[in-house]
Amino acid sequence: MADTVNHHFIPQFYLRGFSDAADKRKAQVFVFDQSTKKSFRTLVRNIGARRNFFRIEAEGFDPNHVEDGMAEIEGEIAPRLAEVIETKSFPTDAHFTSVMLLMGNVAVRNPRFRSMLEDLHIKIASGMMRTSLQDKDRYHDSIRQAREGGAPIRDDISYEDMKAFIDRGNYKIAIDQTYLIGLELDAVPTVTEQLARRSWAFASAPAGSTFTTCDDPVVLAWADGKDRGPYSPGFGLEGTIVMFPISPELALIGLFVQQPQNRTFRRDQVADMNTSMAKNATKQLYARDGEFELHTRTEPYTRGKDLAAVLGRQAKATGQKDGNERTAEIR
Template sequence: MAEKANHHFIPQLYLRNFSAGRDRRKAKVFCFDQSTNKTFETLVRNVGSRRHFFRINVEGLDPNHVEDGMAEIEGEIAPLLEEVIATRSFLSHKHFSAVMTLIGNVAVRNPRFRSMLEDLHVKMANGMMRAVLQDKERFRDSIKQARDNGAPIRDDISYEDMKSFIDRGEFNIAIDQTYLINLELDAVPTCVEQLARRVWSFASAPAGSTFATCDDPVILAWADGENRGPYSPGFGLPNTVVLFPIAPELALVGLFAKQPANREFRRDQVTELNTSVAKNTAKQIYARDGEFELHTRSEPYTRGKDLPSALGRQRARAKADG
């Protein structure tokens, strides 16, 4: 049996909801790729994925153990999500839990979150190494402790050699992928718990307007729209909102406050949400077609299919302005 190499961090069951076709096996989406500034139509299975993204290295477990386990969970979520979209409601606690599980996994198990985890651990490792090398005595104590714990450390590396090596910075620190995947799996239940504490509203798009999604579609922001720095707030913080498009005509809005179970969005509200989706995009925006609208910095209500030319004009104006 062929090995599963293409691991989807954006579940196919989710992206299929943005497909115009009836054949789920051949479901396609409209895509705008920021890295190439191009639009195209492609099969759902070709996007929202990375090679061996969830591959683990654990004795006694298949390397695709995590990927296969998530596939089983997604198989249970798929019919429940379809019913939620069709009725625009949580028909049962099971339906609610399924959607919260989907949002939590999408929010945590993605390349951007993993990159943040990896960067944090690299910074921690660098800090620990420099702390150990503050003086010779601390260095010798650390070497002894490491050897006592079974680390095979050579005898011919002096404090001076190690300090010079670290100061030059001519090295890379690699964080084990299995370790990072374990951290992600540990973070999902906490995220789901905080999502489930929110009050959720189904936001419907008006005729002629549609929602888009992307490769990092869980939008967490301050409810008042203010920008409080480069980092997003935590999922458990009050006065925050979670936005999550689940179909071209439907999105979820989660607040720590009372709100109606259903609301009708205006065209401008749909466009604002699509703009937030675009800002949250790592690389690609997905939609049923290229008719969805968003705002660029210089051109309001830009259609998805017109993004390459609109962004080209934006860059040209920026260049002309110096």
């Protein structure tokens, strides 16, 4: 087993497709970091990854079992994705399945989804603790049930002490990473199945325009562009669109209505999609170079290499107007 610690939640073979390096082992991409508002070029192996992100602790399994297993699957997907890009089609059912599986994994096995799962379980655990402390009988019943389930609970902590501790809120609930990884793996087939139900079109960028990608590149949105609140729609919901760039010149568009297999985007459509990609990014945008375009709040068709300067001007103007500094916006 590989002793890997830098686990890529965005596959390296996918990111290499956004590099123009002849030697893919030395592939670099343009990066814009939205947290620092800085751009730079770096090797693909340095991005889309977190230390021990897929490391598990399970009896009978190597800690890198999940990471190594995904590497084997990616080895099968990589050549098929290259053929899909070259032909702008799905030559076989195996090619279609591979791309759907790639999207399903990228959409689910990433820091944002992990954080959502963790937050949900923390809220549930917090609610259960407070419910069990509503009265002494309920508390002692919950302790008894937990012990019967094998939980090593001390017997020298009174109901009053526990209630005071919980009321102070001076504690942190930790959700086991192996458990969260298991939930992610369980979710991948469901998301992949819903993606496969869509009608998919290959959108080509016109000359002079290129697509960008990011650290969460499967964008799910309402097809009419309307905002329906803080929560994103589900992958199986009618009236939604999925966007996924697969190269600087080509992107996949998935709808629940029939559409032509091949579409040629205009400059504004490419910039619109790049803007959606930037909004969906957790932290970083990736591109072949800094020439890609997107829309910012004050300056449409902003090039990637100019993004830091444009956002800096926005932040300065907003700070002067409102008397405080706020983060500049991508439109």
